[in-house]
Each structure stands twice: as structure tokens, then as C-alpha cells.
Amino acid sequence: MAELTLGVFPSLVGSMSLDFSFKLAEAAMVKGHKVNLWLSGNAVMMAKKGQKAFKDYSHLEKRMKELIGKGMEITVCEACAEARGYHKEDVPEGMKRASMDWYLAKTVKTDRLLHIGGE
Amino acid sequence: MKLAVFLSDWRRTEETLERLKADKLGIILVENGIYHAVVKEGGKDSPVLSKAGATFYALTDDLETRGYTAANVNPKVKLVNYGDIVDLIMKDYEKTAWL
Numbered sequence: 001m002a003e004l005t006l007g008v009f010p011s012l013v014g015s016m017s018l019d020f021s022f023k024l025a026e027a028a029m030v031k032g033h034k035v036n037l038w039l040s041g042n043a044v045m046m047a048k049k050g051q052k053a054f055k056d057y058s059h060l061e062k063r064m065k066e067l068i069g070k071g072m073e074i075t076v077c078e079a080c081a082e083a084r085g086y087h088k089e090d091v092p093e094g095m096k097r098a099s100m101d102w103y104l105a106k107t108v109k110t111d112r113l114l115h116i117g118g119e
Numbered sequence: 120m121k122l123a124v125f126l127s128d129w130r131r132t133e134e135t136l137e138r139l140k141a142d143k144l145g146i147i148l149v150e151n152g153i154y155h156a157v158v159k160e161g162g163k164d165s166p167v168l169s170k171a172g173a174t175f176y177a178l179t180d181d182l183e184t185r186g187y188t189a190a191n192v193n194p195k196v197k198l199v200n201y202g203d204i205v206d207l208i209m210k211d212y213e214k215t216a217w218l
Binding site: 030 | 150204217
């Protein structure tokens with residue numbers, strides 16, 4: 001088993017890259033790999049619980065919780081979240097908040113890194 | 120260095136791709152990047168597919184989402200699923216880039 005870290009910056013609504021990230025993470029976990037997910041920039045909109053699932057919009061909260069339950073580590077950039085008005089009490093269960101140091105430490109130690117830039 | 124480049128857009132990224140060099144280069148077409156595998160302009164392949172020494176892949180899910188099938192794909196391009204991409208990242212290439 002190896003470790004894959006994904007650094008993801010695009011938003012949930014308006015980009016498909018966050019969907020791609022979760023599908024790739026799930027496929028990696030199925031193959032027995034450990035996956036870390038760092039959400040930063042507009043991707044921190046995943047750090048707001050209780051989002052409504054519209055038919056034509058991406059909605060990843062359910063999948064995110066399932067993956068956390070299976071061992072995926074999801075951490076959101078604390079400063080990016082606060083800058084957008086998402087506070088500690090808004091964070092879905094199982095998701096962590098941290099500074100950029102968390103991501104930097106993972107990039108050094110992880111076996112593979114995929115950094116997906118934002119809009 | 121063995122480098123896998125994810126190309127996620129139809130435009131804007133070709134010049135960056137041209138400057139990238141690696142001992143082994145894989146170009147993985149995802150999201151709107153899959154159009155490089157299926158669209159011909161003026162009867163010509165996308166310039167992305169002329170990158171010397173590269174191996175080309177396209178994500179089947181993103182291809183089908185946009186209404187294409189394997190029959191539409193340029194023969195230079197191998198079709199892959201998410202599991203295949205995981206194996207490319209973990210086994211075949213050491214570094215990744217997202218364009």
C-alpha cells in the first residue's frame with residue numbers, strides 16, 4: 001500500500017475537478033492505497049455542512065463522508081475557509097481544518113502527489 | 120524523471136505542455152482535455168497529440184460524459200478508467216502535473 005496526496009483548489013459548483021478528485025481518491029482506496037485530500041482555495045466550499053443537493057449540481061458531502069469512514073484523511077485550509085465565512089462550527093463531521101503546513105508536510109512524506117489547481 | 124501530465128482543458132495549456140520535458144512522459148486527458156483525443160480542426164489532429172515521445176491516455180468516463188465513444192478516439196490515445204489512472208500514478212510515473 002502506498003500513499004497518495006491530492007491537493008485540490010477548484011470549486012465544487014462550476015468545475016468538475018473536485019468530482020474528479022473524489023472519484024480518483026475512491027479508486028485509489030479500492031486498490032488499497034492511503035489517500036490524503038487537501039482542500040484549499042475555492043475547494044473549501046466542501047467545508048460547509050448542510051449543502052442542498054440539486055439535481056444538476058455536484059454534491060459530494062455524502063461521498064465525502066463515506067470516504068472519511070473508509071479512512072481517507074480530508075483537511076481543509078483554515079484560512080481559506082475563514083476568508084469565505086466558513087467557520088469551525090460549519091465543518092462536516094470527520095473533516096479537519098489546518099494551516100498550509102499540514103499540506104506541505106504531506107507533500108514531503110507522501111509517495112505520490114497530484115496538485116489540482118483552481119479556476 | 121517520469122512525468123504524468125493531466126490535461127484538463129481544451130485550450131490555453133498547449134504552450135506549457137510544449138515546454139515540459141521528461142525521460143518518460145505520459146499525457147492523461149481528463150475533463151475537457153478529452154477533446155484533444157476526438158476533435159480534428161481542419162482535418163488535423165490536436166497539436167497536443169504531436170508531443171514527441173509522449174504516451175497519451177484519455178479518461179473513458181469524461182469521454183462518455185461528453186457524448187463520445189471509443190470509436191471516436193484518435194488511435195494514438197489509450198482509454199483508461201479511474202483505476203488505471205491510479206496505477207499510472209503509483210506505478211508508471213514518479214511525478215504529476217495538472218494543466
